[in-house]
Amino acid sequence: QQQVKQSPQSLIVQKGGISIINCAYENTAFDYFPWYQQFPGKGPALLIAIRPDVSEKKEGRFTISFNKSAKQFSLHIMDSQPGDSATYFCAAIRGSNYKLTFGKGTLLTVNP
Amino acid sequence: NAGVTQTPKFQVLKTGQSMTLQCAQDMNHNSMYWYRQDPGMGLRLIYYSASEGTTDKGEVPNGYNVSRLNKREFSLRLESAAPSQTSVYFCASRQNNMGGEAFFGQGTRLTVV
Numbered sequence: 370q371q372q373v374k375q376s377p378q379s380l381i382v383q384k385g386g387i388s389i390i391n392c393a394y395e396n397t398a399f400d401y402f403p404w405y406q407q408f409p410g411k412g413p414a415l416l417i418a419i420r421p422d423v424s425e426k427k428e429g430r431f432t433i434s435f436n437k438s439a440k441q442f443s444l445h446i447m448d449s450q451p452g453d454s455a456t457y458f459c460a461a462i463r464g465s466n467y468k469l470t471f472g473k474g475t476l477l478t479v480n481p
Numbered sequence: 482n483a484g485v486t487q488t489p490k491f492q493v494l495k496t497g498q499s500m501t502l503q504c505a506q507d508m509n510h511n512s513m514y515w516y517r518q519d520p521g522m523g524l525r526l527i528y529y530s531a532s533e534g535t536t537d538k539g540e541v542p543n544g545y546n547v548s549r550l551n552k553r554e555f556s557l558r559l560e561s562a563a564p565s566q567t568s569v570y571f572c573a574s575r576q577n578n579m580g581g582e583a584f585f586g587q588g589t590r591l592t593v594v
Contacts (some may be wrong), residue, residue, distance in 0.1 A: 401579055403582070410588075412573075412587055412588055413571070413583075418582075458524060464579060466531060466537070467529070468539070469514060469526070469573070470540075471516070471524040471525075473523035474523045
């Protein structure tokens with residue numbers, strides 16, 4: 370079963386717009402939620418991450434919003450740029466067994 | 482800094498052949514992971530190893546075996562390759578702490594014909 374559900378599968382945004390990607394999870398044992406960014410032909414790389422005791426984390430143009438009661442978290446990319454065009458993965462990890470589980474990914478295209 | 486190194490980068494196998502994908506990390510990380518990436522399916526966990534000497538199944542372990550040879554190396558073996566195993570395979574490693582970032586290799590593109 371899919372433990373981390375991600376939507377949308379693809380997203381097209383104009384330059385300067387806001388990109389929003391959503392994820393939901395079922396397992397309350399997850400205790401760390403990272404987002405990864407992947408460019409074509411490359412491995413994923415960590416973008417930003419959040420713990421469930423924090424409702425929001427911001428790093429530059431990237432913000433994670435976390436809703437523990439709803440078991441949902443989202444990535445917001447402000448002032449989206451063509452260079453942000455990539456595949457984004459949300460993930461969740463259980464600290465007790467170190468299992469790192471990913472969502473299905475969102476292909477973001479930012480048009481100039 | 483090498484980080485996570487995967488070999489080979491590309492491979493074509495015939496159905497039924499076997500092969501081993503190699504992965505090595507030089508960051509002294511405890512955990513290592515093997516994922517496969519297929520269009521529309523995201524990154525699916527095949528096996529992982531939370532420490533030297535231990536391995537655990539992920540979401541899609543059937544048809545694969547792994548060996549945590551030592552703290553640095555984690556190999557993935559296909560005993561009898563099938564066309565359904567055509568995919569891009571990624572190895573990753575991370576430290577076993579709350580904020581431990583997972584570092585990925587460049588991937589192995591495997592085609593089974």
